[in-house]
Amino acid sequence: MAFPTLETSRLWLRQATAFDAEAIFKLFSDPQVTQFHDLDTFTHLDQARAVIERRKMGFESDRPADAAIALKAQNTPIGSCGFTWDRASNQAEVGYELASKFWRQGIMTEALTAILNYGFEVQNLERVTAEIILDNTASRQLLKKLGFQSQGVLKERGFWKGKHHDLEQFVLSKPQP
Numbered sequence: 001m002a003f004p005t006l007e008t009s010r011l012w013l014r015q016a017t018a019f020d021a022e023a024i025f026k027l028f029s030d031p032q033v034t035q036f037h038d039l040d041t042f043t044h045l046d047q048a049r050a051v052i053e054r055r056k057m058g059f060e061s062d063r064p065a066d067a068a069i070a071l072k073a074q075n076t077p078i079g080s081c082g083f084t085w086d087r088a089s090n091q092a093e094v095g096y097e098l099a100s101k102f103w104r105q106g107i108m109t110e111a112l113t114a115i116l117n118y119g120f121e122v123q124n125l126e127r128v129t130a131e132i133i134l135d136n137t138a139s140r141q142l143l144k145k146l147g148f149q150s151q152g153v154l155k156e157r158g159f160w161k162g163k164h165h166d167l168e169q170f171v172l173s174k175p176q177p
Contacts (some may be wrong), residue, residue, distance in 0.1 A: 002124075003067050003082075005058075006114045011107065013114055015065040016052045016077055020068060023077040024048035029094045032100040036136040038160040055082070069098065078102050081111050083119060085129075090126040092119055103138070112146055120174045126173065131157065131167040139170065148172045 013049060016024060025048035027033055032118035034041045042048060055066045066082030079098035094115070098108050119125040130148060132139040144150075147169035156164035 003065060004118070006067065007072075008110045008114050008119055010072060010103065011074060011111055011114070012070045012072055013081070013111060015056060016066075016068040016072065016080070018049065019060075020077050021045055021048045021052060024051060024068075024080075027077065027079060027097065028100050030100055034098055036133045036139070037097060038158065040161065045059070055080075066095070067115065079108070079111070081108070081115050083115070083123075083125075090124060091129065092123075092125055093129045093131065094119075095130070108142055109145060112142070115163065116146065116172065127176060128172045130170045130172075133158075133165050134168055141174075143170045146172065 005015075006013040022045065025042055025045050028037075028039060028042040028048065028051070031041050039051075063111065065085070066080040068077035069079040069081060070077050079096065081094065081096035083092035083094055094112065096108060096112060098111075116128060119128060128148075130139075130143055131154070132143070134153065140150075149172070151169040151171050154167050154169055156165040157169075158165040
């Protein structure tokens with residue numbers, strides 16, 4: 001089963017393919033994009049190919065599954081967003097990244113609105129969480145704009161790039177009719 005294609009006014013959210021490897025490499029080879037990410041900045045195209053394959057397998061097996069974010073006009077990935085599922089409790093954690101040249105244009109708000117609607121309406125999620133590094137003020141603003149509520153700081157919750165990171169956790173519950 002492939003990731004479903006979702007459409008917004010400006011974007012396609014779709015499964016990345018092998019043809020997207022160069023665009024995914026460009027995204028993750030930007031140190032600004034990986035600054036707050038648990039991935040090291042990419043240095044080889046093979047790293048992008050591995051991410052594409054891992055994400056494809058993730059959706060097929062209920063592991064982390066991300067959709068490529070592409071502007072409709074070009075249909076080339078400029079970012080991604082998706083879920084790490086906890087099917088037993090109808091919950092998921094959302095994650096996302098966007099090429100730095102597209103920051104502050106409302107693209108991630110548009111993409112996350114679509115993926116959250118998909119999660120709540122199609123996948124029947126009851127709750128979505130997000131965890132961010134404390135210095136990531138743009139993510140904090142985005143999550144609050146989307147209605148997420150801060151649950152506080154989790155000390156040394158993450159470990160990557162050789163050190164522990166305190167993370168702020170946010171929660172969004174399924175909208176009630």
